[in-house]
Amino acid sequence: METIYTEADADRSVLKGGPIAIIGYGSQGRSHARNLRDSGFDVIVGARAGGGAERRARADGFRTVSPAEAAKLASLVALLTPDMSHRKVYAHDIAPNLSPGDALLVAHGFSVHYGEIVPRRDIDVILVAPKGPGDLVRREYEIGRGVPCLFAVQQDATGGARARALAYTSGIGGTLAGAIETTIREETETDLFGEQAVLCGGVSELVTSAFTILVEEGYKPEVAYFECMHELKLIVDLLYEGGLAKMHKFVSETAKYGDLVSGPRVINAETRERMREVLRDIKTGRFAFDWIAENEGGKQNYEALLAADLDQPIEKVGARLRQHMAWLQNQPDAKAA
Numbered sequence: 001m002e003t004i005y006t007e008a009d010a011d012r013s014v015l016k017g018g019p020i021a022i023i024g025y026g027s028q029g030r031s032h033a034r035n036l037r038d039s040g041f042d043v044i045v046g047a048r049a050g051g052g053a054e055r056r057a058r059a060d061g062f063r064t065v066s067p068a069e070a071a072k073l074a075s076l077v078a079l080l081t082p083d084m085s086h087r088k089v090y091a092h093d094i095a096p097n098l099s100p101g102d103a104l105l106v107a108h109g110f111s112v113h114y115g116e117i118v119p120r121r122d123i124d125v126i127l128v129a130p131k132g133p134g135d136l137v138r139r140e141y142e143i144g145r146g147v148p149c150l151f152a153v154q155q156d157a158t159g160g161a162r163a164r165a166l167a168y169t170s171g172i173g174g175t176l177a178g179a180i181e182t183t184i185r186e187e188t189e190t191d192l193f194g195e196q197a198v199l200c201g202g203v204s205e206l207v208t209s210a211f212t213i214l215v216e217e218g219y220k221p222e223v224a225y226f227e228c229m230h231e232l233k234l235i236v237d238l239l240y241e242g243g244l245a246k247m248h249k250f251v252s253e254t255a256k257y258g259d260l261v262s263g264p265r266v267i268n269a270e271t272r273e274r275m276r277e278v279l280r281d282i283k284t285g286r287f288a289f290d291w292i293a294e295n296e297g298g299k300q301n302y303e304a305l306l307a308a309d310l311d312q313p314i315e316k317v318g319a320r321l322r323q324h325m326a327w328l329q330n331q332p333d334a335k336a337a
Contacts, residue, residue, distance in 0.1 A: 018075030027134030046070030149174030
């Protein structure tokens, strides 16, 4: 059984020797910065002058400096900008300004695992990855709880990298909910696979394909939307709260029987082999290098694929139906990163 680390395993004093710099003040960055400050750490925010991140951080009461100055002042730098910006930000702002023995922290291992960042050998390189969006990380902290975290040590130049990772995890509330040790490789590859095979790619294709089949067979698009998209939340909530057992407990006997006999017809040996192909592309780096090249080439294919995805009939039907769902109006967007 994997060890779950708690508050008793973290020594926050190991990060009290200098300020923590947060570079990237989006969903995760803002939550990390505020939680760390409320945990008693000295936090500065590295942001471009005049930008939105600088304005938001100052409104939250943080001292802001340039990313380069933040790296120079801090003993630990949390690089929380989007993955595709890491290479430039690290090379231009962070690497030249780190001192030997400093630490670089990321919340997702993509840039480190696939070589977008090649860290100096005289610094610690660690990962702390909350398993929830930034707004949840903040809300749970404010009520005295936390969101589970993964943590990892990629490079231990000082002998204290692991202690630093656990201290940071504690500072954002992660050890209150439990932290699990992993590796940069494991976190990166499983995160990408989960997104592609299940959470984003798999679910969206399953939903849109089922919707299309019903409409092609003559059923009303509105009814197809309710059955294939709208009610998905009900099942996901049950799975999230109590796994398969809770889902089976709260659906009808008919639904349960259909699950057991028809689920394996949809997700079968061929589907699982396709999933393995997705995982192979992740493990070999093919997906990462294709995505890096797509970004460097201007993202034309990405933009075309995204536009086509958002132009599907289910999107138009759903937008119209959701206007009648009062509980969905004026809800803030919750981003995972």
